[in-house]
Amino acid sequence: MTPELDSRPQLSAGCRLNDPKQQPRVLLMPEKALRLLGPSLQIVERCDGQRTVRQIVSELQSIYAQAQPQKVESDILGYLSLLNDQGALEFTNPEAGTRGAHAAKS
Amino acid sequence: MTNISVPTPLALIAELTHRCPLHCVYCSNPLELNARASELSTEQWTKVFHEAVELGVLQADFTGGEPLARPDILELVTAARGAGLYVNLITSGLPLDEARLTKLVAAGLDHFQLSFQGARPEIASEISGTTTHAQKLRVLDWLRNHRVAVTLNFVIHRQNIHQLEEMLAIAEASCATRVEFAHVQYYGWAFANRENLLPTREQLDSSLELLQRAQERLRGKIRIEYVVPDYYAKYPKACMGGWGRKLMLVAPSGEVLPCHAARVIRDLTFENVTNRSLREIWENSSAFQKFRGEDWMQQPCRSCDRRELDFGGCRCQAMLLAGDPAATDPVCSLSPNRSKVDAILAAVAQTTASTVSPETKLEWTYRTNPA
Numbered sequence: 031m032t033p034e035l036d037s038r039p040q041l042s043a044g045c046r047l048n049d050p051k052q053q054p055r056v057l058l059m060p061e062k063a064l065r066l067l068g069p070s071l072q073i074v075e076r077c078d079g080q081r082t083v084r085q086i087v088s089e090l091q092s093i094y095a096q097a098q099p100q101k102v103e104s105d106i107l108g109y110l111s112l113l114n115d116q117g118a119l120e121f122t123n124p125e126a127g128t129r130g131a132h133a134a135k136s
Numbered sequence: 137m138t139n140i141s142v143p144t145p146l147a148l149i150a151e152l153t154h155r156c157p158l159h160c161v162y163c164s165n166p167l168e169l170n171a172r173a174s175e176l177s178t179e180q181w182t183k184v185f186h187e188a189v190e191l192g193v194l195q196a197d198f199t200g201g202e203p204l205a206r207p208d209i210l211e212l213v214t215a216a217r218g219a220g221l222y223v224n225l226i227t228s229g230l231p232l233d234e235a236r237l238t239k240l241v242a243a244g245l246d247h248f249q250l251s252f253q254g255a256r257p258e259i260a261s262e263i264s265g266t267t268t269h270a271q272k273l274r275v276l277d278w279l280r281n282h283r284v285a286v287t288l289n290f291v292i293h294r295q296n297i298h299q300l301e302e303m304l305a306i307a308e309a310s311c312a313t314r315v316e317f318a319h320v321q322y323y324g325w326a327f328a329n330r331e332n333l334l335p336t337r338e339q340l341d342s343s344l345e346l347l348q349r350a351q352e353r354l355r356g357k358i359r360i361e362y363v364v365p366d367y368y369a370k371y372p373k374a375c376m377g378g379w380g381r382k383l384m385l386v387a388p389s390g391e392v393l394p395c396h397a398a399r400v401i402r403d404l405t406f407e408n409v410t411n412r413s414l415r416e417i418w419e420n421s422s423a424f425q426k427f428r429g430e431d432w433m434q435q436p437c438r439s440c441d442r443r444e445l446d447f448g449g450c451r452c453q454a455m456l457l458a459g460d461p462a463a464t465d466p467v468c469s470l471s472p473n474r475s476k477v478d479a480i481l482a483a484v485a486q487t488t489a490s491t492v493s494p495e496t497k498l499e500w501t502y503r504t505n506p507a
Contacts, residue, residue: 031356042285042313043283043284043285043286044246044247044284044285044286045285046222046246048194048220048222049220051220052189052220056194058194058195058222058246059285060224060246060247060285060287060314061224061287061314063146063194063195063222115356117313117314117359
């Protein structure tokens with residue numbers, strides 16, 4: 031599944047980051063832990079149910095300004111899709127009727 | 137100083153108590169149970185959790201007996217979470233009410249694993265020696281209202297293997313996102329009851345087909361995992377991910393074991409967290425060092441290409457079936473002792489696959505309770 035740019039990802043119940051004081055940083059989930067390095071940590075930290083996929087892409091494009099913007103976007107979509115396959119993410123999709131209003135506000 | 141040859145453990149199996157309201161005929165607890173009076177205190181467990189995190193452990197599996205039988209379970213969840221651990225609770229769902237569940241989640245419980253003895257009350261009572269099934273369904277209902285990961289654990293054997301479809305229906309109607317179908321592994325109480333528990337090869341094969349189809353059908357909704365009975369396998373399981381490589385178990389009395397069944401290996405001595413730090417025990421104790429690496433291996437393991445995949449299989453099974461804990465796991469098709477496993481399977485194939493019914497009365501050795 032490819033995540034929609036307007037959806038808002040957040041970590042599923044029972045999935046969370048370990049404490050920032052602990053090293054290495056990992057995504058903890060049932061019977062599993064994924065080690066997060068660099069961009070993967072920056073992506074997961076932004077899956078807060080507030081930001082849209084589009085916002086996450088744009089923030090990472092600013093951080094990695096040297097990289098091809100298209101490449102950053104496709105890498106992020108690929109990673110979100112992988113996390114979703116593991117049951118780590120829930121996506122809140124914008125309701126069709128409010129999408130225009132939301133876009134106008136921002 | 138870190139001993140570089142010793143790997144970092146991933147999870148701590150915390151057997152909080154051996155007390156349990158159930159008497160399951162395949163319980164993974166040892167035949168000699170720890171008495172209530174010998175159980176670690178809240179403070180001692182808290183120290184263990186901090187030492188575990190310091191050692192690099194990420195997850196704590198709260199199990200038992202029945203972990204909810206500890207009156208201080210909320211404090212223990214708070215302490216483990218506070219130390220920095222991901223907290224799994226592996227429970228029968230007894231004794232629990234919705235208020236206690238609410239408090240457990242508020243205390244930081246990450247993952248609730250509810251065990252099932254079957255899909256119907258009759259089989260659950262036969263296997264657990266008590267009444268449990270209705271309570272489990274109530275717990276499943278309560279869990280809908282809480283933000284916690286939910287896994288259902290179905291333990292599979294000859295007496296309930298025909299109920300897989302009904303078990304899947306329970307899972308699909310629930311809020312669980314993960315289901316484990318774990319065939320009984322034959323140690324301790326299960327070893328004593330093996331005759332009534334081991335399925336036939338035909339039963340096993342059809343159950344695997346059914347579960348593979350369910351995995352496909354439920355992809356994206358429920359993750360289905362299954363563990364096969366290794367007596368039917370060609371190669372052994374990488375037991376515990378290798379001896380002293382990933383996991384450690386702290387028993388109710390504070391003894392630290394490389395696995396649930398390690399007490400069957402009589403010449404091992406287990407250190408206690410009340411005398412030594414977890415790090416000293418993990419890195420240096422004779423019980424953990426005994427089967428680390430490859431030096432202890434015999435042939436055919438010693439020169440086998442698979443030795444880094446399965447680490448020679450299970451030491452406790454080698455003890456139980458071959459009488460030698462350093463032998464190749466007898467379930468391995470390359471083991472000189474494989475004929476012992478084949479003889480057990482041949483006997484199963486001979487039986488008319490007796491099952492629980494009003495007409496048959498099976499003889500069981502029920503798990504007892506500690507003093």
